[in-house]
Structures are given as structure tokens and as C-alpha cells.
Amino acid sequence: xxxxxxxxxxxxxxxxxxxxxxxxxxxxxxxxxxxxxxxxxxxxxxxxxxxxxxxxxxxxxxxxxxxxxxxxxxxxxxxxxxxxxxxxxxxxxxxxxxxxxxxxxxxxxxxxxxxxxxxxxxxxxxxxxxxxxxxxxxxxxxxxxxxxxxxxxxxxxxxxxxxxxxxxxxxxxxxxxxxxxxxxxxxxxxxxxxxxxxxxxxxxxxxxxxxxxxxxxxxxxxxxxxxxxxxxxxxxxxxxxxxxxxxxxxxxxxxxxxxxxxxxxxxxxxxxxxxxxxxxxxxxxxxxxxxxxxxxxxxxxxxxxxxxxxxxxxxxxxxxxxxxxxxxxxxxxxxxxxxxxxxxxxxxxxxxxxxxxxxxxx
Numbered sequence: 001x002x003x004x005x006x007x008x009x010x011x012x013x014x015x016x017x018x019x020x021x022x023x024x025x026x027x028x029x030x031x032x033x034x035x036x037x038x039x040x041x042x043x044x045x046x047x048x049x050x051x052x053x054x055x056x057x058x059x060x061x062x063x064x065x066x067x068x069x070x071x072x073x074x075x076x077x078x079x080x081x082x083x084x085x086x087x088x089x090x091x092x093x094x095x096x097x098x099x100x101x102x103x104x105x106x107x108x109x110x111x112x113x114x115x116x117x118x119x120x121x122x123x124x125x126x127x128x129x130x131x132x133x134x135x136x137x138x139x140x141x142x143x144x145x146x147x148x149x150x151x152x153x154x155x156x157x158x159x160x161x162x163x164x165x166x167x168x169x170x171x172x173x174x175x176x177x178x179x180x181x182x183x184x185x186x187x188x189x190x191x192x193x194x195x196x197x198x199x200x201x202x203x204x205x206x207x208x209x210x211x212x213x214x215x216x217x218x219x220x221x222x223x224x225x226x227x228x229x230x231x232x233x234x235x236x237x238x239x240x241x242x243x244x245x246x247x248x249x250x251x252x253x254x255x256x257x258x259x260x261x262x263x264x265x266x267x268x269x270x271x272x273x274x275x276x277x278x279x280x281x282x283x284x285x286x287x288x289x290x291x292x293x294x295x296x297x298x299x300x301x302x303x304x305x306x307x308x309x310x311x312x313x314x315x316x317x318x319x320x321x322x323x324x325x326x327x328x329x330x331x332x333x334x335x336x337x338x339x340x341x342x343x344x345x346x347x348x349x350x351x352x353x354x355x356x357x358x359x360x361x362x
Contacts, residue, residue, distance in 0.1 A: 013113045016120040025123050025152045029109055030178035032170050034092055037256040046255075047087050050248045051079045064243065064294060067102035072245055075099055091252050095172035095220060103219040103246050103290075104187060109175060121186035122177055123152055125350050129193055130155045133162050152177075156184070163192055165229040169257040172220070172249075186350075191226040193350045194289070198316055199230055201344075201358065210236045211284040216303055217242050217291030221250035225257050227287070228266065239278060241270040241303075275302050283307075286315040293319055293327040300333055307361060308337045315340070315359040318348050330357065 020026065036043070068076075078087040090099055100106040108114040130136045135158045136150070156179065160166040167182035168174045176185030202208065211234050218224050218240045228235060240250050251269045258267075270278060286307050292300065307315055321329040334340050344358040 013117050016117040017113065020116050020120050020123075023120075023123060024149070027119065027177055029115065029119075029175050030183050031096065031175045032168075032173055032183060034170050034173045036088065036092055037171060038252075040088075042255065043088060043091070043252075044084065046248060046251055047084055050244050051082070064102065068245060071098045071101040071106075075245065091172065091249070093173040094249055094252075095174045100172075100220060100249060103249070104222075118186055119177075121351070122184070122189060125186050125189035125193065126152045126155050126159065128350050129159050129189060129196075132193065132196060133159060135159065135162075163196075165192075165226055168222070169225070169253075171253055171256040187222060188226075190350050191223045194223070194316075194318060194348075194356075195226050195230045197356065198227075201314075201316075208284070209234050212236050212281060213238045213285045213287065214278070214281075214283045214306075215240050215287040215289075217246070217288060217295070218250050219246070219290060221253035221257075223287070223289055224250065224267070225254060228258070228262075232266075235266055237266055237268055239268045239270055239281070239283075241272055241275060241278075244271050247271060272299065275306065279306060279309075283310045284313050286310075286313060287317075288315070288330070289318045291319070292317065292330040292333070293322065297328070297333075300328070304333060304337055304340070308340055310361055311339070313361045315357075315361065317357045317359070318351070318354055319357075320354050322353075331355075334359065 074086065075090055077083065078090060090097070094100050094106075095104060096107065096109065098107045101108075105114075105118065108118070127136070130150075131138050135155060137145075139145070167179045167184050168176070168188050170182060174183055174185070176183035176188070211231070213227070213235065215224055215227070215238065221240070224238055224240055228238060240247065242250065247269055254267055255263050268278075283306075288303075292303075295303070307313070317330050319330050321331070331342070331345075334342075339362040341360050341362055342357060343360050344356070346356050348354040348356040
């Protein structure tokens, strides 16, 4: 079985290699070297906060236990040995190292075929975004127009004018396609595209404001930042809930990217084992991206029980539907909740193999 999976992976990566070979948009990765934005006092607070809870894995699914055992050894050692300097070093470059694997790409830039695949994903994402934002037209293959294809830098110059955040914050040493003084990558563009979808959906309720948002499993913290840029005038508070090993990166990333006032007034970081602390909070929007299938049944049901109690709220989801490693799709799990009603389901075009779903909680 494992051999078959590897062959499939090679097949799709080779398709990307073929695409990139003929592309006119080849580029070299640009690596940013981040300087610590928050001071040691605030960083010490993060270190102390998570040092007490970081080694509890009782609620983790098998897939996450394996990831933590394999990729998060240095982070665990920093807490076990009370090594603040190691912790600081890890955070300053976490976006390009193994320590973020499972939540973001991390060190995959070191492997040729993955590097090419991610470049192809960025090129295609820019074209999809330009179509979605009406900068370019969707092509009818039966009535093709003869015209010169625009390069991605030209397209992104137009995209930039229509979005509220146009590049990655220089936090955690990000890498990707160089854009002015920063970089963009396919993960960033994926989040832009997703929030454009959310924005257009929410236009039907233009009067909504003072929203409480819960994002379940927010990876590096990139999507909450993009979401905040899109909806800052409508947000009461954004709650982020995750396992502590990932939550600490979200807290660091967001505190390094936004002002202290914004973070203290608009963001709340919740360890997954303390979901009971927000059970009485009335949420308007739930967001889940890249994680529901990887959560074990017990934890997933906790989240879905909470979601089902928030009548009138909306759940936005982007997830794959693989059954490998006993993963279960969101749509499969939601069958047990009669008041969580599917209102939209489509392929998430910007990322191969993922589905975009919107649910209404009756």
C-alpha cells in the first residue's frame, strides 16, 4: 500500500515538473532572514506559558503523535532543558525548518521535486486569483482567444491593488517568490483566495458586524492574519484553538505581525484541552483549514458539538478527504449532526485534492 502511495505521489510531482519545465515564469526562491520583532520579555511570556503544557499528547491523533515525535524534537528539548535561547532560535526561522512540518511546508524547499511542485502551485494560484478577481478571463477551450499570456509579476501587480495584504510578514524567516521587500508563496495565495471567497459569501449579510470567530487548527497563524486584514472592521474577537505545539507558533507569528493593542483586544489563544473555557461564547463564524481529517474522533466531536450549539452561525472548511491513517472527512463526521446543513460544496481549485465546503448551523 505504501509503495502504491509513493508511486502516485511521484506521478503527480512529475506532472508539476513537466509543467514547470515549459513555464515562462520560472523563479528562484527568495529567503528572508527575520529579526526578532517582539522583545525578549514578551517572548519569555510565550516560553513560560507553553513550557507547562507542551509535552501532554494525550488528546493527539496518531498522525500528530508521529509528526511530533519525528519533527519537533528540538522544540521539546528547548522546554525540557529550559533552554530559552534554543526556543528563540527555533522561532526566528520556524517557517523554513522541520519544526513546522504538519502545519506548513517547513524544510520541503530542500527537496527538488517538492520545491518545483510548490512553485507550480504559486504560478497556478496567481492565474486562478487573477481570474477570480476579473483581472483576466476564464478561457473557453472551444473559443480560444489568441493572445500573449501575461507573466505572473504583471498579474500580481494587478492583484495587489485589490487585496488588503499583499505579502508575507517578515516573521519566522519565510521564503517564496520575491515581491518588493517581502515574499509570497502558494500558502499565502491560498489564504488570500479563501478569504476572497468568504468575503463574497458574506456580502449577502452586509450588515453583519461585531463577529466572534473560531478558527480550529490555524497552522502557522497566517490565515488568521489574512482574515483580520479582510474583516478587521467586522471582528469582535478571533479565537484560535490548537494543540500547544502549533498554537505557540500562531501566538508568536501574530504577536510579531500585528500591534500589541490589536492582539490583546482581538485575539485569544486556546489550548485544545481547554475547549470548555469557550463553550458559552456565542460564535458567528467557524473556520477550519487543513486539519479536521487529522483530528481524532473524540476531539473532532468536541468541536462539532460546540459548532452545533451556535445556531445561525456559518462553518467554512477547506480539507482533503483521504482515509489514509484512519482519517475521517468533515462531511462524514457531520452526518451525525442534523442541524449542520451543507449549503455549498466545490473543489478548492487553488489546491489539488481539497474540497471547499460551507455549512449553516440551523
